[in-house]
Amino acid sequence: MAKVVSLESLKNQKAAKRGFREWQRRFKTMPILDEQTKWSDLPDELILFLAEDDEDSRPIIHDLLMGSLGLGSGYDFESLPPEQLLPLLDIYFIIIDQVRFECMRRLGWVNEIPLGDKPIIGLIRDSKPGLPSTLTDTPMPTPKHPAYPEYCLLKEMEKMAFIRRTIPEAVKQFQEKMKSYGKR
Numbered sequence: 001m002a003k004v005v006s007l008e009s010l011k012n013q014k015a016a017k018r019g020f021r022e023w024q025r026r027f028k029t030m031p032i033l034d035e036q037t038k039w040s041d042l043p044d045e046l047i048l049f050l051a052e053d054d055e056d057s058r059p060i061i062h063d064l065l066m067g068s069l070g071l072g073s074g075y076d077f078e079s080l081p082p083e084q085l086l087p088l089l090d091i092y093f094i095i096i097d098q099v100r101f102e103c104m105r106r107l108g109w110v111n112e113i114p115l116g117d118k119p120i121i122g123l124i125r126d127s128k129p130g131l132p133s134t135l136t137d138t139p140m141p142t143p144k145h146p147a148y149p150e151y152c153l154l155k156e157m158e159k160m161a162f163i164r165r166t167i168p169e170a171v172k173q174f175q176e177k178m179k180s181y182g183k184r
Contacts, residue, residue: 009035016121019068022060035121039102039113047106048178050099051171061095068124091127098123100167101139103174109146109166110139138163 012035020033027046039047050057063074065088071080080088098120101113114137115123138160141151147166154162 012119012121012125015068015070015125018070019064019121019124021067022063022074026060036119037121038119039098039116040105042102044106044174044178044181047099047102048171048174051096051103051174053096061092064120065091065095065124068121091124094127095120095124097138097164100171104139104141104145104163104166104170107170107173107177108142108144109170110141110163113139 016033016035016037020037023033023046024030030043030046031041033041050061059074059077061074062077066072066074066077069088071084071088077085077088098113098115101110102116104110105113105116118126141148141163145151145166146169147162151159151162
């Protein structure tokens with residue numbers, strides 16, 4: 001009897017293979033990444049590398065986006081016409097937020113990140129222009145967050161911006177944590 005396979009599952013498998021191809025090539029010691037991989041599955045070194053959002057890490061994320069969506073190589077990302085590039089930039093910023101929120105989670109500054117239980121490939125493939133509010137949500141800080149008392153005094157509308165303002169400090173603290181463990 002033939003096995004029933006979801007068409008969506010097959011699409012996600014192919015997207016993961018394309019999207020993570022460069023990651024697997026570049027980071028040879030990394031576990032196999034597939035359509036079920038979540039941010040929490042990635043090693044600390046990779047999370048930090050991506051969170052730094054510099055000239056080395058951007059092409060890796062571009063390649064993930066382009067490959068996952070079947071648009072080619074990440075090297076072509078910045079040369080896309082504006083009508084294709086602008087929606088991809090929205091997804092790029094969501095991905096960067098997710099990675100940085102994962103840094104905060106690993107520091108104990110937040111317990112959960114919005115959509116943190118969703119596989120990376122699914123997050124990318126389900127992202128559409130006109131972003132639903134759940135994709136732009138920020139996590140709730142824990143009392144371990146260094147500015148938690150200040151956060152508690154803010155109005156709801158100010159809380160999202162507040163969390164994003166603390167991202168550079170979170171990345172810096174995560175770098176320090178990695179140095180203290182001798183991983184970087």
